[in-house]
Amino acid sequence: MTVKLFSKEEWISTLKGVQDSCRIFVPAENGDYHSFLDLKDDVEPDFGFQNSRLSAKAVVFPQSERMFEFKVGGDDPEADILKDAPKDYSFQAVVGIRPCDAHGFQIVKRNFDNPEYQDPWWVKRYESTILVGLGCGNPCSTCFCTSVGGGPFDETNLDVLLYDLGDRMLAKGITGRGTDFLNSLSGGRDADDSDLEQAESLSAASSDKMGKNHVSTDQLRDKVVTELFDAGFWEDVAFSCINCGTCTFLCPTCWCFDIQDEVYNGQGDRIRNWDTCMSPLFTLEGSGHNPRQNKFQRVRQRFMHKLKYYVDKYESGVQCSGCGRCVRFCPVNIDIRRVAEMMNSFKKQSNT
Ligand code: SF4
Numbered sequence: 623m624t625v626k627l628f629s630k631e632e633w634i635s636t637l638k639g640v641q642d643s644c645r646i647f648v649p650a651e652n653g654d655y656h657s658f659l660d661l662k663d664d665v666e667p668d669f670g671f672q673n674s675r676l677s678a679k680a681v682v683f684p685q686s687e688r689m690f691e692f693k694v695g696g697d698d699p700e701a702d703i704l705k706d707a708p709k710d711y712s713f714q715a716v717v718g719i720r721p722c723d724a725h726g727f728q729i730v731k732r733n734f735d736n737p738e739y740q741d742p743w744w745v746k747r748y749e750s751t752i753l754v755g756l757g758c759g760n761p762c763s764t765c766f767c768t769s770v771g772g773g774p775f776d777e778t779n780l781d782v783l784l785y786d787l788g789d790r791m792l793a794k795g796i797t798g799r800g801t802d803f804l805n806s807l808s809g810g811r812d813a814d815d816s817d818l819e820q821a822e823s824l825s826a827a828s829s830d831k832m833g834k835n836h837v838s839t840d841q842l843r844d845k846v847v848t849e850l851f852d853a854g855f856w857e858d859v860a861f862s863c864i865n866c867g868t869c870t871f872l873c874p875t876c877w878c879f880d881i882q883d884e885v886y887n888g889q890g891d892r893i894r895n896w897d898t899c900m901s902p903l904f905t906l907e908g909s910g911h912n913p914r915q916n917k918f919q920r921v922r923q924r925f926m927h928k929l930k931y932y933v934d935k936y937e938s939g940v941q942c943s944g945c946g947r948c949v950r951f952c953p954v955n956i957d958i959r960r961v962a963e964m965m966n967s968f969k970k971q972s973n974t
């Protein structure tokens with residue numbers, strides 16, 4: 623196993639040194655919060671962040687993406703023929719991604735890369751991406767990754783795992799691709815026993831903190847879907863929601879998109895954009911009928927999809943990696959942890 627140790631300055635200059643062979647995305651200050659930005663755009667990486675406001679899902683699944691291009695009308699024999707729009711599948715690394723967000727990619731993968739359907743763009747970009755994770759030494763009070771199959775230093779979905787040891791960064795190769803990447807970096811030295819002990823104690827201390835953030839999901843599979851759907855608590859859960867969509871746009875495990883054609887000067891683009899089930903327009907049909915016209919129906923859909931439909935379809939896990947973003951940034955404090963507990967402990971009343 624390759625485990626290397628870098629000083630912080632050396633780590634950042636090393637990353638800058640590999641940009642010719644690999645696009646590097648790093649957490650960096652972006653206004654009032656952190657985002658994953660391309661290192662080549664003169665950004666200063668900041669690994670002292672807690673977590674980025676937006677997850678790194680856009681690195682593989684852009685918020686807006688040209689799927690096809692076409693010419694419109696005229697005598698051109700090529701008119702109205704959809705052609706795959708040029709896309710960039712060059713090798714890239716997301717450096718500093720938290721283990722919960724790496725887990726998020728695995729959850730999304732079930733939708734975009736399964737035996738019945740492979741989304742060609744998502745799959746190619748995912749396959750050209752390595753995930754260099756950064757363990758969480760100081761999880762937020764809203765994090766609950768350990769309740770949904772993850773952990774603050776969980777290696778499962780990563781190619782490399784980083785441990786922030788103050789003025790040094792310890793980098794441990796997990797997969798073959800991750801180890802190759804690590805070996806391609808200049809500088810650093812092999813980690814010694816004392817470095818490894820520090821990394822271990824950092825991980826153990828973090829796991830202790832996470833022990834307090836438990837959310838129960840173990841009974842969800844046993845619930846009858848129609849009974850949960852008709853549970854009496856949905857109006858209460860949804861009461862304060864303003865359908866802003868923040869929860870879904872920040873979420874590493876939400877994958878919904880809308881497709882639109884845009885035409886300008888005879889040139890057309892078919893574009894997909896992230897969409898949100900929290901928007902009243904999401905299910906508006908051409909006839910004017912909207913099966914989720916009421917707010918409680920949309921809020922119910924979000925939680926039923928994440929915590930019941932997904933659970934029943936894949937027979938393991940939930941569609942949530944416990945990153946806590948939707949808890950932290952919902953402007954009206956709707957809390958998925960509370961809703962999960964309500965769903966998990968739900969019992970049908972005989973008179974309802
Ligand atoms: S962030 Fe909160 S208020 Fe906004 S749509 Fe989500 S649940 Fe509703």
Ligand code: SF4
Nearest residue numbers: 873942943945946948
């Ligand atoms: S549902 Fe909320 S806590 Fe779960 S992955 Fe999405 S944003 Fe994070």
